[in-house]
Amino acid sequence: MTIQTAVEELSKALGQKVQTGASIRALHGGNESYFDEVLPDAVVFPDSTADVQRVVQICAAHDCPIVPWGTGTSLEGHALAVRGGISLDMSSMAAVVEVNDGDMDCRVQPGCTREALNAELRATGLFFPVDPGANASLGGMAATRASGTTAVRYGTMRENVLAMEVVLADGRIIRTGSRARKSSAGYDLTKLIIGSEGTLGIITELTLRLHGQPEAAASAVCAFPDVECAVNAVQTTMQLGVPMARIEFLDAECVDAVNRADGRDMPLVPHLFMEFHGSETSVAEQAETVRGIVAEFGGSAFDWSTAQEVRAKLWHARHNAYYSIKALRPGCRAVTTDVCVPISALAQAVRETSADIAESPLTGPILGHVGDGNFHSALLIEDGNAQELAEAKRLSHRMAERALRLGGTVTGEHGVGMGKMKYMADEHGDGWQVMAAIKTALDPQNILNPGKMVEVN
Amino acid sequence: MTIQTAVEELSKALGQKVQTGASIRALHGGNESYFDEVLPDAVVFPDSTADVQRVVQICAAHDCPIVPWGTGTSLEGHALAVRGGISLDMSSMAAVVEVNDGDMDCRVQPGCTREALNAELRATGLFFPVDPGANASLGGMAATRASGTTAVRYGTMRENVLAMEVVLADGRIIRTGSRARKSSAGYDLTKLIIGSEGTLGIITELTLRLHGQPEAAASAVCAFPDVECAVNAVQTTMQLGVPMARIEFLDAECVDAVNRADGRDMPLVPHLFMEFHGSETSVAEQAETVRGIVAEFGGSAFDWSTAQEVRAKLWHARHNAYYSIKALRPGCRAVTTDVCVPISALAQAVRETSADIAESPLTGPILGHVGDGNFHSALLIEDGNAQELAEAKRLSHRMAERALRLGGTVTGEHGVGMGKMKYMADEHGDGWQVMAAIKTALDPQNILNPGKMVEVN
Structure with a gap:
């Protein structure tokens, strides 16, 4: 009953921040995907790094698993407490701590969602570009090395997290990285934590790289006779170094789903949805270059727009595609x-x-x-x-x-989570054993999201 | 005499690839900087991954330190065998193994220098952008997370190494990463090895990201009344998102050194050397934007050129500045x-x-x-x-x-090497202990470049 003891100790230490009701546990035991429901023994809502440290110390003392929870939008069952223990819900740590316009960076708490951050940034002329579609928490996005539609231009979480504060399995608090844009000072702990899915430490703060809102933006849609033509157009575009902000493929069936959900009437063939960012001149030049490539590969007339409303509708349709498909x-x-x-x-x-x-x-x-x-x-x-x-x-x-x-x-x-563990040995060979050795070095008790990422004890 | 035994075993196994002559040891015991000479016990020239594996196995069996050597251009004494053992000179593993035009990537052996790679790429329309000045080996550049003049646009080695083959301290060979542009499959071992300075594994192959040679390029030089004005111009340029290919600062004394070495007559005030890459339209637009910013901060008339010869001379002067200063x-x-x-x-x-x-x-x-x-x-x-x-x-x-x-x-x-160890605790706090834990997990005998990066046994 060590988990039970841990939950009791947590309740004593953190009071109402520890919840054990069935409905709240059920909320943290489900997932967006096909995995079976697994209820945690308790849900803890820390509201400071000190709280997280206290939670980790108590759980470490009682061998109680800790599974961080962002917004629950993972598609691979990352946040399921498969060995019991607590779900650590970061939604009470959702502040934008600081925005540094001059350095184009900011500090946020892990529960802050990307949409909340961008709302806060609107007046600054800056934005945070990583966009996985779902309004995920930034901590969860870092933990799964998320990316999405804009990674082709702005990179993934790997390129956009400069530094983090992390609580380790023994309760020590470290800061990985600094606000410097680059460094050669030691092993890259920031990159090690990004994508570690809560198995090496609990992210309690992130320093994020921001980007200037583009002076101009345009979107374009075009249809292709087949998959090959669409993909070849993409490859040529990338080879020519056109700095695409987004370049998204939808097959005929996906187009059908979007048509139905969105009242569009795109022809039922493969499409590319594109976005261009830059100065007005540069956006026009990029679009002209891509128009030529599209024509070369048999694409349709290039439906191009700089109107904010048209763009917003297009990307709403793309973001919503998962739900349109489910419909x-x-x-x-x-x-x-x-x-x-x-x-x-x-x-x-x-x-x-x-x-x-x-x-x-x-x-x-x-x-x-x-x-x-x-x-x-x-x-x-x-x-x-x-x-x-x-x-x-x-x-x-x-x-x-x-x-x-x-x-x-x-x-x-999407990350490894529950769904991709079985391929890790095939993808990484002995590298997977190296990951296990790192896990064991940093979390010898295996209390941080156990049963995920690596196989240890 | 375990090192002596290792050297004997290595000689038996690898014959003439193991050298113990005084002059060759002296060549591998010096450095570009101020550190005292430290001669290795032997210098080994592997010409395959299998050779490296054999070397590591023999050294592991006899607790013999292994210190990888690229071209010896490190400025922090990374490649000095401070605890004796062997210098592992990678210069016989210098091939460009494969260039994939379609994916804009390539595979190289670690001893290949950046200039050799770019010479090989010239006809492809691609180039490898990371440029630390010295004609360093790509393995050494990865090991120290090198960057240089073009990092502002193209990133450092961190952003431009997609994958590596690495021989671990126990002789296992792993492949970190793949040729995919992004992945969420597990801990980022590629990024962990980049910047690890030979302390976690020996890099035996690198998969590098390549970039399209820009359609157009221009360089510019301008003088500023003081440091503040020059730096403020840089900050504004970055905030406006101008995709600078290079933006280099030289103070008045540095300008004096370059004038003397290069027969130039720049005024003895702070300067910026800049380069723009893009389409012809984009380069002109970028230059126009920056010209305005420079004027705003009191900079001199903007000496701008697209002539290849002018650009080559300018960057030669910049690259040579270290030697001009020494002169x-x-x-x-x-x-x-x-x-x-x-x-x-x-x-x-x-x-x-x-x-x-x-x-x-x-x-x-x-x-x-x-x-x-x-x-x-x-x-x-x-x-x-x-x-x-x-x-x-x-x-x-x-x-x-x-x-x-x-x-x-x-x-x-430049990396940690001998010179920056003393600041690691200050910069990273307990994070430095985390680095030591990782080192111990992957190299429990501490045979890979011991005495660098972390403090263990």
Whole structure:
């Protein structure tokens, strides 16, 4: 009953910040994806780094697992307390601590969401670009090395987190990195924590790199006769160094879902949704270059706009695509895949995936951040239908294996969580053992999100 | 005599690839900076990953230190075998293994220099941008997280190494990363090895990100009334998001050194050397924007050129500045400092450093990659003059402390090596202990470049 003792001690120390009611535990035991519900023993709402330190110290004393929780938008079951213990809900630590206009950086608490930060930044002329679609917490985004539609231009969380405050498994508090733009002073602990999914430490503050709001922006939509043409247009665009702000692929089925949900009437063929950022001259020049490339690869007339309203609607449609796809089959669950391959292998990867899904009874539209070689399929299954889940897993497995065969990765941006553990040995070989050695060195009791990322004891 | 036994075993296994002659050991026992000569017991020239693995296995069996050697251009004594053992000279592993035009990446062996790679790439329309000045080996550049003049636009080695093959301390060979542009699959071992200075593993291959050669390029030079004006112009330029390819600061003394070495007649005031990359339209637009900013901050008429010859001469002068500065005092040694601060603190940091040096008997021109907040002073001392060395160290110490006080780092790009160990605890707090824990987990015998980076046994 060590977990029970820990929960009692936590309640004594933190009072109402520790909740054990069934409904709040259920809220923290579910997930956006297909994983079974797993209730934590308690949910703790720290409101300071000192609280987090106290929680870790108590949990360490009683071998109680700690699973950080952001907004619950993970697609790989990261935040499920699979070995019991507490869900550490960071939503009470959601402040924007400081914005440094002059250095184009800011400090935020981990529960702050990307939309909240951008709302706060609006008047400064700066913005935080990483955009995974969901209004995720910035701590969760760092923990999963999230990215999304704008990574092709602005990078992922890997490139946009300068520094962090982290509470280690033994309660020590460290600051990784500084506000300097670069450093050669030692092992890159910032990058080690980014993507570590709560297994090496609890992020209690982030220093983020901000970017200037572009002087001008334009969006464009165009249709292609087939996947190959669309992907080749993307590859050529990237090779020419056009600094695309977004370049998103939607297959015909995905276009159908967006049409239905959004009242659009795009032709049912593969599309690219694009965005250009820069000065007015530069945006016009970029668009002109891409218009030429699109024409070369048989793309449709280039539907181009600088109107804020048109752009907002387009990206709302893209962001909403996951839900538009789910609406194709009311009440379904989606098994979302997430592979990333070298761009030269992208057309083959998408084509073979499409063929697989076409032969399957499941519906699974494909969409992706193709400028990075990253794409997803949302495989729709009936909730509780074991046969369909098995089929979705089979398709997902083939995608993962294909990505590795083509020199890519089994997860471009969603993370390992529960879903991708089984591929870690294949992707990393002995590197996975190195990860386990690091985990053991920093969390010898294995109390930080145990059962994820690595296999130890 | 375990090291002696290791050297004998190595000779048996690798024959002529193991050298113990005094002159070759002396070549690998010197350094570009002020550190005392330390001769390794032997120098080993592996020509394959299998050789490196064999070396590591033999050294591990006999507790023999292994210190990787690239081109010997380190400024912090990284490659000195301070606890004896072997210098592992990677110059026989210098091939460009593969160039993937379509993915804009390549694979190289660690001994390949950046100039050799760029020569090989010339016909492809691609280039490798990271440019520390010296024609360093790419393995050495990764090991020290090098950067240089172009980092402001293209990033440092941190952003431009996609993946590596690494031989671990126990002889296992791992591949970190893949050719995918992004991944959320596990701890970022690539970033952990970058900047680890040979203490966690031996890099035997690198997958590098390449960039398209810009369609157009222009350089510009302008003079400023004082440091403040120059730095403020840089800050404004960065805030406006002008994608500068290079933006370099030289103080009046540095300008004097360049004038003398290069037959130029720049006025003896602070200067910025700049480079713009992009399409012809974009380069012209960038230059126009910066011309306005320069004027706003009292800068001189903007001496702008797209002529390849003018640009080449300018950057030759900049790259050569270290030697031009040393030529101010024939036969001297340079103690090169290397701090990086948030750009809002840059003017203060440079001003206070200038004042310190002005009050000192030493000459120490200041120059830097100011778009990143990174700058150096090359403090000239008479070889063997202990009093001058002590004074240079005093000035360097004040710079390091100032950088930390201003939220920066004690090394922007030169690395820790011998010179910056003493600041690691101050910069990282308990984070330095975390680094030691990682080191111990991956190299429990402490045979990989022992005595550097962390303090263990």
